Amino acid sequence: MIRTKAKKVVDKVLLRLYHSNHKKEATNFLKKIEAQKGKTNPKFIKLSNQYAADVFGWVGYSPWLYVYSAISGSFKEGWIPDNYYGKVVVPALKGQYGDLDDLNALQNKIFASKLFPDRAYYVNGLWTTADYAVIPQKKVAEFLFKTSPKIVYKTDNSLRGLGVHFFSKDNFEINKVMALGNGIAQQYIKQHAFFNEIVSGSVATIRLTTYIDEDGEVSLRSGFLRLGRTTDTHVKSLTHLRVPLNTETGEICKIGYDTNMHTIEKHPDSNYVFNKSIIPHFNKCIASVTNLHKLMPFSRTIGWDLIVDENTEVKIMEWNGGHNDIKFGEATQGPCYADLGWENLWKK
Structure with missing residues (x-):
């Protein structure tokens, strides 16, 4: 009592x-x-x-x-x-299932998809391949850099771009990496030339938010492009720029926003003008996240961070199944969920 x-x-x-x-x-x-x-x-x-x-x-x-x-x-x-x-x-719509996105090593168990650039997982003192075969510690570096000169290590619960680290074979020290905590090692993505024109140095992120209904149909609810600054190694919440997307065509909107939600019409470092550029292979991006969401229907809304790489392939950096950000989409594109009856959930 x-x-x-x-x-x-x-x-x-x-x-x-x-x-x-x-x-x-x-x-x-x-x-x-x-x-x-x-x-x-x-x-x-x-x-x-x-x-x-x-x-x-x-x-x-x-x-x-x-x-x-x-x-x-x-x-x-x-x-x-x-x-x-x-x-x-x-x-009401996710419960504890949305929290699974914090556990990076479960990613391949849930989705079993090559769209994720996962190379290895480090969890509770063990290194494994993306298929969960244990890698002896003395062979981890050799395995990670066999196909790529650079890897990205993300710790579990790496929110707002924090907990993201970059390593090459020369500066990879396994004990220091393990001291960062449980996480995922992903192959470094080389983005499509389209995104390099906007800003190079950091990989841009396309954020798409999907919803799955009671019939198993997945719909795209909002979308925007996240861009880093020239001094960034990756997109960070403290410095990023966001530009809404036309979710039907992939067209970049004329007006973007900085971290203060002040409007901008071009990237402040590259002077790239946003107006009417179209995300390459946008339909492929939508199809990718739509199919993946059907593999994880228990989290009814998911925010996907993805990019199109230099080989025109879609790469999913991460999925956000818990309290994913809906603020930007609602403010610039919304209402995005008005037909779903969410306003009545509190009564239940």
């Missing part, structure tokens, strides 16, 4: 902290957006408050609606606030 009461108290505290952190993040974003665009129309703030209370049952879901309104310059019914998504939608 005491333990149950204590758990309830802890849960309430954690819930309050969760929503408080989201409010702070949304408020910070709003200030940055308004620094460029000016104050958000008070009408949109009022509509956001009313909509959050009437549709989601609590006005505390309104801060992200303010952000979406500020970015889009309008208010749209059907938007899903990010804190509502995390606390209501994710538990």
